[in-house]
Amino acid sequence: MGLVRLEDLPPLPEAPGVYLWKRGEEVLYVGKAKSLRARVRSYFHAEGKARRIAQEATGLDFIATRDEVEALLLEANLIKAHRPPYNVLLKDDKHYPFLKLTREPFPTLLVVRRVEEDGAKYYGPFPEAGALRRIKTLIDRLFPLRKNSGYPMRRRRYPCLNHSMGRCLAPCVGKADPEAYREVVRQVEAVLEGKVDWLLARLEAEMREAARRLEFERAAEIRDQMEALKAFFATSQQAFDPELGDLDFLGLARAGALAVVQLFQVRGGRLLGRISRVVEKEEATDEEILWAFLRDHYLTASPLPPLVLLPFPLEDLSGLEALLHRRAGRRVEVRVPQRGEKARLLEFAEKNARLTLETELKARERRGDHPALKALQDLLALPTRPFRIEAYDVSHLQGQARIFSIAVFEGGKPKRQEYRRMRLRAGNDDYQAMEEGVYRRYTGSLKEMPLPDLLLIDGGLGQVRAAQKALERAGLSLPLVGLAKKEEVLLTPEGREIRLPLTHPALRLLIHLRDEAHQNGLKQHQKERSRELLRVLEGIPGIGEARRRVLLERYGGLKALREAPLEELARLPGMNQKAAEALKAALGEAHPDRA
Template sequence: MRPADLPPLPEAPGVYLWKAGDEVIYVGKAKRLKARVTSYFHAEGKPARIAQEASSLEFIVTRDEIEALLLEANLIKAHHPRYNVLLKDDKHYPFLKLTNEPFPILLVTRRVQDDGARYWGPFPDAGAVRRIKRLIDRVFPLRKNSGYPMKRRRFPCLNHAMGRCLAPCVGQADPAAYAAVVRQVEQVLDGRIDALIAQMEARMHQAARETNFELAAEIRDQIQALKAFFNADQQAYALELGDLDFLGFARAGGYAMVQLYQMRGGRILGRANRFVEGVNEAEDAEILEAFLREHYLEATPLPPVVLLPFHVEAEAPLAAFLSQRAGRKVALRVPQRGEKARLLEFAAKNARLGLEAELKRLERKGDHPALKALAEVLRLSHRPYRIEGFDISNLMGEAVVASIAVLEGGRPKKSEYRRMRIRNLAGRPNDYVAIAEAVYRRFTGSLADKLPVPDLLLIDGGLGQVRAAAQALERAGLSVPLVGLAKREETLVLPSGERVTLPLTHPALQLLIHLRDETHRNGLRYNRKLRTQKHLKSLFDGIPGIGPRRKQVLLEHFSTLEELRQTPLETLARLPGMNRKAAQAVLEALKQHAPAQTGKIAP
C-alpha cells in the first residue's frame, strides 16, 4: 500500500485497522490517527511490512484515548490479527462472585457481568479458587445450597445443622447477622486478614468473658483456620506497602513470560502468569501493554497502584481507564529504588524462572521453541527432533579429529556425543576430505547401528564442507537434510548453494549456533588430548628409566605437562610401576622445558 492510497485521516484519537483483502492483519490505536498511520511508511521492521502487505486501511474516530483503548481491545478479540500480540486462548479464567441480593451467596464463575455483584479475579489457578472457597464455606456461615437467586426451602439443609449456614432459605437468618458475615467474607477476599482476625479475637474474648465458651471455641477454630490458610498459601511481604499489583517480565527470542502479583494489605494474594509465543518482532513494551489491556479489562478489585517493570506507550489512557473502573485514582508507576523496586526485582526473577520452566517443558515434549522456526526456515516437512552437528578440529594437519554432538528436542544429549580420529590425510589439513570421511563412517560403521538416523545434519563450515557431507551421505545410501553454518557471518548454507541470513536473535539460528559450539568444544578437547599425549610421549622417550610400561602409566594419569609438573614427587613415585628414582628423573626432565611449553597446547 502507498501513502497516496490512504483515506483522509483526521488528527483525532481513534483506532485503525490495516487490512490485506478482507483479512484484518493489525489493529492499533492512536492519539492522532493521521500522524500514527503515516509513520508506518517511514518506519522499519514490522511496521514497514504491515504497510507493504496491507491493501487498505479503515479507521474509527473515538472521543478520547480511553475509548480507543477499549475499542482496540475488542477489535483484537474479534479479528485475531496476526501482527498483534495475542495473549489469550479460548478459555476464561475463574472468578469468585458474591451475588447482589439480600442474602448473597459465593459462587465460582467464568463470566463477569454488570449485575451489581462483587467479583474477585481472574485466578489462573483453578485449584486456588477451590481452596479459597472451601475455606470460606467452612469458616463463614453463608448459604450454599439454595441456588441463585435464593429459593425458599421447607427445611434447613445439613450445612445449617453443622453450623455452616444461617439458613436464610427457611427464614431463620437475621439479616443484620448475615450482613456481618458477608462483610467478613469481603475482608478475606480483599486481603484484609489482619484486621478481620483482630475483630474476631475481640469477639472471642468477649464471648469468653460472658462465659459463652461454645461461641468462643467456635470463633477460635475459625481464627486458626484462617491463619493456617494464609500462612500456607500467601507470603507476608511488608504491611506498609498496602494494596498494589506489580509485574515481572522476561523474554527469550520469540517467547515471553509476564507475571502479575496481587498484594493486598502487604500480603501477596495471588499471581497471574502468561506465557506468550510468536512475538519475535514485538517490542517488550508492546507485549506488556497487551497483557495489561487484556488483564485489566476484567480484573477486579483494582488496587490504587500498579508497578510496571518499564514504561508502555498507552500508560496514560490505561491509568485513566483503570481509574474510571475503580471509581478512584489508579496510578501506574515504574519505581527506580526502594522496597517497590525490590518487588519488581522479585517479580522479574520469578518471571525468568517461569519462562525457563515453560521452555524446558516444550523441550521435553520435543517442541523446543526453535524447532518449528528451523523447520520453516529450511522448508522441512516436519520439525527436526534429532539434530547432529559435525566439526573437524586440527592444528596444521596435526591430530585431526571429527566431533559429533547431538540435540534431541532442542536439548543436548551428551551420552551420544562421539569423536573419531581422521587418519587418511598424510599430515595435510583438508577439511573437505575429513568431513566426508566422518559423515561416511558415522552412517556405515559401528555408529550406524548404535545411533538413530537424525532428522537434520549441521556441518560446521561453508558450501565446500556441506557438499562434501552431501556426497558422503549419497555414498552411504542415505538422504538426510543438511545445513552448514559459516562461522564469520553466521549464515546458513544449503547444499544447493542457497544462503540464508537470519538475525542473531532468531531462535533457529541461536539453536544451530549452540549445537555448533557444542560440537566444536567436544572436538577441541579431543584434539588437545591427542596433541598433548604426543608431546608427553616425545618427552618421556628421552628420560632414563622410563620405558613403555611407565610411559603408559604416566599417559593414563596425566593429560597435560602442567598437570604433571605440579604433581609432588611422593605422589608421582607411588604410581603403579614407578619409584622415587624414576619420578625424580621425570621431574628433572620437566625442568628443562620452558613454562610456555609445559602448559596446555593451544588450538
C-alpha cells in the same frame, strides 16, 4: 496493491478511537489512538511492521469513541472477534477462574470462568485452581454464607445440613438476620481482598466482647476462626514487606519470538498469586507484548490495587490509568521504579518470568517443536527450516592425537546413533585440521550419511572459512555458521557477527549442539588415555585386575595418576600403603621407606 498513499485514506477525525487495517474483508490489524488522524498517518512515515501493514492493506475502517477508555475497551473486543494476524494474541487462551460474590439480599460465593456486567463482585483471576479451591474451602468452613440454595436463592421448607453444622445462617428458610448476614459478607470480602490483618483485628475485638459477656462458646468459635485464618495465610502466601501494601508488579522475559509475561499480586504485604501468559510473535516489540497483557488482564481482574509496577515505560499509559480508575472507582497509579524495594520486586518478577520461559523452551524441545529452527531460518536467511544440523569440533590430547568429532541434531534433538569421530592426520594447524575433517566427512566413508541443512563449526572465522574451503573442494554448497566460544557469537563465512542474548532459543540450541560435539571428541581422548594407563598398569607387579579397574575409574589417564598423592592412592578401595608405593616407584616417583 496496498493502501500506500495518504490521499487514499478516508477523512479521519482528530478524536480518540479505533482503526482497522483490512485486506479485502480480512482484518489485518486493530489499533487504538488518542487521535485517529495522527496515528494512522504515522504509518506512512514508519518502518518495519507498521509500514508493511499499510502496504499490505487495501482498506481502512475506523470508529470514533468518546474517550481513550472506550477506545481501549473497543480495541480489546475487536481483537478477540477478528484475531488479526498483526496483533499480539496471548497464547494462553484458557479462562482463569474467578470467585463471584453474587448481588442479591443474601449473596453466595460461586466459582465462575467469565466476568459479566451483572453487578456482582468478582475476585481473581486465580491462576491455580488448587489455590482457588483452598480459599473457597476455607471460606465455606469459617463463614456461614449460604452454600447450596442456588442462584438466585430459592426458598426451602427446611434448612440444610450446613445450618445444623453452623456453616450457614439459613436465609432460604427465613432464619438469617439481614444485618448479621451483611457482616459475614463484609468479612468474606476482606479475606478475598487480602485484608487479613483488618479482619483479624475485628474478630479479636468480637472475641473479647463475647468473653466479656460470658459467651465463652462464641468466643472459642471466633478464636478457632482466627487461628484457621492465620494458619492459611501463613502457609499459602509468601510474605513481603507489610509496608508495601496492595500492588501488582510485572516481569517479562523474551527468547526470540517467544515471550513470557508474569503478573504478581501483593495484598497487605503478602503475595497472593501469579498470572503467567505465553506470547509467540516474532515481529512484536516488548512494549506491544506487555501492553496486550495489561489490556486483557485489567479488563476483568478484580479487585484492583492502588499501584501497578511495570518493568519498563510504555507510550501513552493515560488510557490504561483511566481504565483502571474507572474500574476501581479510585485512582490507580502506574509506575516504573528505578531503585529501592519496588525495583527489587521487578527483578524478582523478571527472574521468575525467565525461569518459566526456560521451562517452556525445554517442554517444546521434548515435543520436537523447537522454536530455534524457525529462528535460525530467519537469522541465516535459509530457504527452509534446518531440520538436520551437524556440528564439527577439532580437539587434541596435549598437542597430539587430533580428533574430528561430529554431533547430529534432527528436529532440535540429539541423534546420538549418528555421532561420529575420526583421527586426523593434520599437525598442529587448527585450520588445516578443520578443513581435513570436513573434507573427509563428505568424500570419505561418511559421505553416505544424509546431507545436513546447516553446519555448525566450533571456532572463529578461521575455522568457518576452512570448513567452507573443504566444502568447495568436495563440490558442495551448504549453509554453515561458526560459534565462537568466549563470547558465544555466531559468525558467517562473510565475517558477519550475529550477537544474541543467551536466552535466545537459536543460541541455546547451537550451544547445546556445540557442547555435544565437544563431549563426543573428549570421549575418544578418554579412551586413549585409559588405554595408555592400562598398558602401564599391566606391567606393574601387585596391581591386579581389580586394582587396575579402580585406578582406571578414578583417574582415567596416566597424567592424573602421576599427580595423585601417595596417601590418596593408599586409601582407594583394594589399595594399601605398600601397593601405592610400588605404583609410585613404577611410575618413576619412588618414595623413601616409611618411618
